[in-house]
Amino acid sequence: MPDEVYVFREDWSLHPKGQEEKRRHQAKVKEAIQKRLVDLVHDESFILSDGKTIVKIPVQTLDEIHFRFDEGKNEHVGQGSGGTRSGDVVARGGADGGGGKGEAGDAPGVDYIEAEVSLEDVEAALFAEFVLPNLKPKGTPEDVSAVLRFNDLRKKGIWANLDKRRTMLNVLRRTQKGKAFEGGAALGSADDGGGFGGLQDGARPAASGRTPLQIHADDLRFRTWDDDVEPETRAVVLAMMDTSGSMGAYEKYMARVFYFWMTRFLKTRYARVERVYIAHHTEARVVDEATFFQKGESGGTICSSAYDLALKLIDERYPPERYNIYPFHFTDGDNLLQDHSRALERMRALVDRSNLVGYAEINHVSRRSTLYETLAQIESPAFRMVRLQDKTDLYSALKRFFSEHRRSGA
Amino acid sequence: MDTRRLRRADDDRALRTAIAEITEVAKGFGLDFFPMRFHIVPADVMYAIGAFGMPTRFAHWRFGKAYYKMKMQYDLGLSKIYELVINSDPCEAFLYEGNSLLQNKLIIAHVLAHSDFFKNNVYFAKTNRKMVDSMAASAERIRRYEIAYGEKRVEAFLDAVLAIQEHIDPYGTAREDGFWWERHLDGGSRAGGSTADRLKARFRAGGRVGDPGEHEAPRGRGETHKDARRPGDYADLWALVHDPPTRFPPEPEKDVLLFILRYSSVLQPWQRDVMTVVHDEMRYFWPQMETKIMNEGWATYWHQRIMRALDLSPEEAWEYAKMHAEVVQPSRATVNPYLLGWKLFEAIEALYDDPPEALYRRGVRSGSGREKIFEVRELGSDVSFLRNYLTKEVVEALDLFVYQKQGDDWRVATTDWEAVREALIRQRTNGGFPTIVVEDGDFERSGALLLRHVYDGLELDARYIEKTLPYVYALWGRPVHLLTVTCGKAVRFSYDGKAHTREPV
Numbered sequence: 001m002p003d004e005v006y007v008f009r010e011d012w013s014l015h016p017k018g019q020e021e022k023r024r025h026q027a028k029v030k031e032a033i034q035k036r037l038v039d040l041v042h043d044e045s046f047i048l049s050d051g052k053t054i055v056k057i058p059v060q061t062l063d064e065i066h067f068r069f070d071e072g073k074n075e076h077v078g079q080g081s082g083g084t085r086s087g088d089v090v091a092r093g094g095a096d097g098g099g100g101k102g103e104a105g106d107a108p109g110v111d112y113i114e115a116e117v118s119l120e121d122v123e124a125a126l127f128a129e130f131v132l133p134n135l136k137p138k139g140t141p142e143d144v145s146a147v148l149r150f151n152d153l154r155k156k157g158i159w160a161n162l163d164k165r166r167t168m169l170n171v172l173r174r175t176q177k178g179k180a181f182e183g184g185a186a187l188g189s190a191d192d193g194g195g196f197g198g199l200q201d202g203a204r205p206a207a208s209g210r211t212p213l214q215i216h217a218d219d220l221r222f223r224t225w226d227d228d229v230e231p232e233t234r235a236v237v238l239a240m241m242d243t244s245g246s247m248g249a250y251e252k253y254m255a256r257v258f259y260f261w262m263t264r265f266l267k268t269r270y271a272r273v274e275r276v277y278i279a280h281h282t283e284a285r286v287v288d289e290a291t292f293f294q295k296g297e298s299g300g301t302i303c304s305s306a307y308d309l310a311l312k313l314i315d316e317r318y319p320p321e322r323y324n325i326y327p328f329h330f331t332d333g334d335n336l337l338q339d340h341s342r343a344l345e346r347m348r349a350l351v352d353r354s355n356l357v358g359y360a361e362i363n364h365v366s367r368r369s370t371l372y373e374t375l376a377q378i379e380s381p382a383f384r385m386v387r388l389q390d391k392t393d394l395y396s397a398l399k400r401f402f403s404e405h406r407r408s409g410a
Numbered sequence: 411m412d413t414r415r416l417r418r419a420d421d422d423r424a425l426r427t428a429i430a431e432i433t434e435v436a437k438g439f440g441l442d443f444f445p446m447r448f449h450i451v452p453a454d455v456m457y458a459i460g461a462f463g464m465p466t467r468f469a470h471w472r473f474g475k476a477y478y479k480m481k482m483q484y485d486l487g488l489s490k491i492y493e494l495v496i497n498s499d500p501c502e503a504f505l506y507e508g509n510s511l512l513q514n515k516l517i518i519a520h521v522l523a524h525s526d527f528f529k530n531n532v533y534f535a536k537t538n539r540k541m542v543d544s545m546a547a548s549a550e551r552i553r554r555y556e557i558a559y560g561e562k563r564v565e566a567f568l569d570a571v572l573a574i575q576e577h578i579d580p581y582g583t584a585r586e587d588g589f590w591w592e593r594h595l596d597g598g599s600r601a602g603g604s605t606a607d608r609l610k611a612r613f614r615a616g617g618r619v620g621d622p623g624e625h626e627a628p629r630g631r632g633e634t635h636k637d638a639r640r641p642g643d644y645a646d647l648w649a650l651v652h653d654p655p656t657r658f659p660p661e662p663e664k665d666v667l668l669f670i671l672r673y674s675s676v677l678q679p680w681q682r683d684v685m686t687v688v689h690d691e692m693r694y695f696w697p698q699m700e701t702k703i704m705n706e707g708w709a710t711y712w713h714q715r716i717m718r719a720l721d722l723s724p725e726e727a728w729e730y731a732k733m734h735a736e737v738v739q740p741s742r743a744t745v746n747p748y749l750l751g752w753k754l755f756e757a758i759e760a761l762y763d764d765p766p767e768a769l770y771r772r773g774v775r776s777g778s779g780r781e782k783i784f785e786v787r788e789l790g791s792d793v794s795f796l797r798n799y800l801t802k803e804v805v806e807a808l809d810l811f812v813y814q815k816q817g818d819d820w821r822v823a824t825t826d827w828e829a830v831r832e833a834l835i836r837q838r839t840n841g842g843f844p845t846i847v848v849e850d851g852d853f854e855r856s857g858a859l860l861l862r863h864v865y866d867g868l869e870l871d872a873r874y875i876e877k878t879l880p881y882v883y884a885l886w887g888r889p890v891h892l893l894t895v896t897c898g899k900a901v902r903f904s905y906d907g908k909a910h911t912r913e914p915v
Contacts, residue, residue: 005426005433006447006500009418009507024471024565064472065573065878067844067863067892070871072815075823075833079740079749080809090743090813090820 033125040122041398042257042391123264130402132269132355150223157222170219235270235324235355237263238313240306242331244281245298251362255330256293257394258360262328265402270324276313280306282336286313302339303331303371307346311353320353328358328401333369340374347375351383358401359385421511422450428515435719436522440784441712443525444501444539448518456506460491463695465502466546468553468687470568493517497528497698499539512726516713516733523712527705530788533697536581541694548687555680567681571688573881576843577666578689580696584668585689591660662847666861667692669848675857676887699841703792707751710738711783714752743820745810745834754795755783757804792838800834802827810834836868844870849893859886863894870894872903872912879905 033040078090153163239259241247259275266273277292278284284305310327318325327350335343351357361372368376368387376385386397429448436443451459459465461473492513494504503521505514528534538544556564584590663669671677671685698705717730738749759779761769770776786795805827812833814823824830839845845864853860859882863870875892882890882905889906893915900915 005429006445007422007426007429007450008447009422009450024469028471065569065874065881066576067574067846067878068871068874069844070869074868075812075814075836076743076820077745077830077833077837078743078811078813078822079745080742080811080822081740082809084809084811084822084825086811086822086824088811088822090822092819 030121030125033121037122037126038392038395041126041261041395042254123268126261126398127265127268129399130265131404132266132402148225148227150225152224152226153221154224155218155220155222157224161223163221163223166221167215167219170221171213171215174216174219175213233270233324234272234274234322235266235326236274236276236318237266238276238278238310238325238327239292240278240280240284240310240327240329241292242281242301242303242306242329242334243279244301244332244334246301246332246334247330247362251330251332252293254362254388254391254394255360257391258330258397259328261398262326262401266326274318278306278309278313280309284309301331301335303329303335304339304343304346307343307350311346311349314350314353325354326356326358327354328360330360330362331371332363333361333371334363335369335371337370340371343371344374344377347383348378351378351380354382356401357383359383360388360397361386362388364389424511425450425514428511429518431720432515432518432522432716435716436519436526436712439712439715439719440780441522441526442530443522444499444529446522446525447500447502449502449504450507451504452507456491456494456504459494459504464496464542464545466542466549467691468545468549468568470565470572472572493521495521495524496542497534497537497539497694498542499529501525501528502542510729512722512729513733515720516717516730519713519716520709522716523709524705526712527701527708527787531697531701531704532789533581533701533791537694537697538690541691545691548690552684552687555684559680564684567684567884568688570881570884571667571685573878574667574670574846574885575688575692576841577664577846578668578692578696579663579665580693580700580841582665584665585686585693589659589663589665589669589672658851659848662849662862664845664847666846666848669851670859670882670885673851674886677885696841697791700791700793700838703745703747703751703754703838704787704790704795705751706747707753707755708787710748710752711755740808743813750808751795753804753808754799755786757801758786758799759783793835796831796835796838800827800831805830836866839866844868846892853889853891856888858889858891861890861892863892865895869896872896875903876905876910879903879910883907 080088150161153166237259239255241252241255263273263275275289277287277289279287279292280301280303281299282302282305286309306329314320314325347357347359359372359375361369363369372385372387375383384401386393386400388394388397425448429446433446467473492506492509496502496504501521503518503525505517509517528537552564552568659669667685667689671682671689677685714734717734722730738746738752740746740749759782761779762774762782763777763779765774765776765778786799790798805825809825810827810830811822811825812829813820815821816823845866847862847864848859849862850860852858861882875894879890879892889904891902891904893900893902895901902913902915904911904913
């Protein structure tokens with residue numbers, strides 16, 4: 001007497017459980033990034049690779065906290081393939097718990113997740129906190145540029161616009177699907193397009209071994225575009241740096257990190273961001289990026305020379321009516337004393353012409369230089385000063401520059 | 411579209427036929443399972459259910475993490491779940507939609523044995539067989555708390571509760587009837603959550619458990635009894651003068667979660683409700699944790715017997731052999747419960763089919779192997795299963811060994827079968843979790859909570875103690891302490907809401 005057999009094939013597409021949980025989990029990862037921003041900001045792998053690397057951060061908040069045994073001290077049971085004797089090595093472990101225990105999937109100790117963090121993730125978290133203060137409308141309405149945006153995929157299109165990567169992905173996806181579930185061609189083909197039916201009847205891949213990859217018409221993907229018009233916005237960063245003898249590699253790295261994030265941030269707000277590097281000691285000159293960050297020079301410091309050059313560049317090439325101007329000056333504050341009054345006057349002129357002027361002083365002593373005190377007389381929401389002692393200060397420095405309200409210097 | 415639907419209908423028809431056939435065979439073997447309901451589901455649903463342990467459980471990022479991990483392994487082709495089965499009546503089983511018919515046959519056989527185990531093993535006797543619905547209801551309540559109090563706040567509270575969720579008394583009835591010692595406080599009246607504060611106040615006021623004269627302490631502490639037995643006419647008065655330090659609770663209490671739920675003075679009603687949800691779910695899952703090796707072994711033993719009884723084509727037999735080999739594949743660093751359990755059941759059966767002299771004399775009939783394994787599946791848990799039936803022969807056949815960290819490397823410490831057995835038993839004791847008890851709920855008369863780790867040779871991870879104590883503090887609202895042993899010495903870890911301390915005792 002056979003019982004009733006119950007088989008259910010319901011529509012699970014509305015079952016949100018897994019996705020909902022993934023969202024909660026990802027919110028946790030985001031939180032972890034937020035907490036580590038101070039360190040991530042000066043992570044060399046971002047700065048030196050120009051942002052193409054992915055950095056792994058251990059996300060400790062994802063740890064499932066409970067009372068647990070100390071796996072490093074305790075005994076475990078394993079299984080060999082015969083003839084195991086005491087003293088045999090099961091796994092070569094690193095210093096950290098069971099981290100290096102080879103194949104052991106759920107082996108003791110492996111209970112933290114390394115979240116992969118890309119530059120975009122860090123930017124998203126970092127820039128969410130930034131604002132661009134003192135925005136002034138620039139340029140005329142004619143300053144528009146026509147843009148072609150490739151922003152859609154279709155199954156039919158011009159061959160020249162074939163998206164090879166996506167097409168191959170589709171081929172692989174289709175062919176591997178059958179294999180992965182071992183059902184072979186017989187069962188796994190439920191999702192295949194109709195055109196592939198021939199393969200099932202003829203060649204059985206399971207029996208004949210490998211079949212060459214075939215690109216089917218259904219796999220093709222073409223990129224298509226929209227015409228887009230966007231008003232052109234331009235910004236220029238006038239990066240000034242003291243290259244006198246007292247600015248070492250560490251100070252330069254700090255400046256580099258700062259300019260890296262600053263440029264990336266400005267790029268999210270402006271269609272075009274130009275950069276001009278001004279190196280100075282007693283004289284200022286425009287240099288290329290590599291020279292700017294690497295080359296050291298000796299001699300004294302006259303800051304006003306850099307400000308002079310910046311003003312000249314603004315007058316000649318970057319009229320404030322058309323450009324959003326961001327001059328930033330990195331120095332150790334060790335300026336020639338007689339130059340202070342002139343530096344102050346020049347700096348005032350710069351502030352008048354610019355959206356935001358930054359003055360960053362990097363040194364290890366915990367007091368302000370006389371130049372800092374002099375420049376602090378400028379009272380304008382477009383002028384901001386900061387002192388950096390350590391690279392962990394970079395994050396707060398960035399935040400101070402890109403915030404709505406001016407706070408007094410450190 | 412239409413051809414696909416037709417093919418699907420064909421598949422389902424073939425599956426129904428297979429289910430009917432396998433069910434018959436299984437019943438013929440004497441398996442006794444719940445009515446079965448099979449669901450065919452896509453991969454991500456499979457993983458969602460796997461991560462939650464239940465299709466209807468409340469939401470928490472922990473499950474999201476498990477889901478993420480499983481799904482990633484699946485996407486990378488590292489592992490996949492063929493089947494999931496839920497301890498319920500009727501028994502719900504989930505089959506991955508990409509399974510072939512043959513794979514499904516094996517899985518159905520496997521699942522029927524699980525269902526038989528759920529239905530007949532004594533440890534499952536009190537589990538809630540309508541848990542799918544209960545969990546749906548409690549998930550809904552927790553969802554409402556999230557709306558009322560904010561997702562963050564509920565999540566943070568769940569973090570704290572889940573941190574101590576293993577520390578329950580899985581087979582106790584204190585959730586329904588109150589702790590046994592509570593009856594001696596209140597003239598035997600049932601103590602519900604609402605009376606907790608009153609009870610505690612009574613403690614503070616001096617009402618004592620085990621006070622001679624007032625009640626007969628059923629299992630009072632030694633000291634109390636000594637005083638009570640002091641000879642002389644004024645024994646009762648002496649007892650009052652030499653007031654022995656009273657304990658709250660009178661005996662160490664294993665159900666830490668429930669104790670905090672009933673006696674913490676900082677919990678809101680909704681928080682107590684969340685704790686009861688976690689407590690109920692933990693009680694429901696506990697027998698599965700304690701019978702992992704047996705349950706998987708039983709299912710593996712039976713899918714093999716049943717598949718052998720089916721009429722398989724040569725191709726199917728080959729595919730079956732491959733899949734079975736995958737299921738019982740050994741791994742070097744852990745013991746595969748499917749393999750170990752299966753081999754143990756086979757060893758028991760062989761032993762009782764052809765009992766040696768000693769057993770024979772104790773009345774074991776030859777050929778009683780099948781009968782014996784049914785008895786073992788009814789009465790055993792992993793600990794008793796290993797203690798009674800893991801033999802030298804099995805340990806050697808499977809080449810099991812004990813390994814340990816020596817310097818930087820993990821090395822085999824011994825292959826002695828008794829050492830292997832003891833290490834396995836220790837790992838399976840208390841579901842594999844440390845045993846922690848409430849030693850004193852009013853430590854140093856300050857309302858602090860003193861927990862004690864019942865040390866049996868396995869030390870706790872000190873870093874995790876310091877991470878967990880703040881959660882306990884959040885639940886208890888007063889300083890918390892944990893007694894344990896590290897590096898062979900008794901130590902007390904404390905957390906007072908601000909700082910950790912660690913001192914030798």
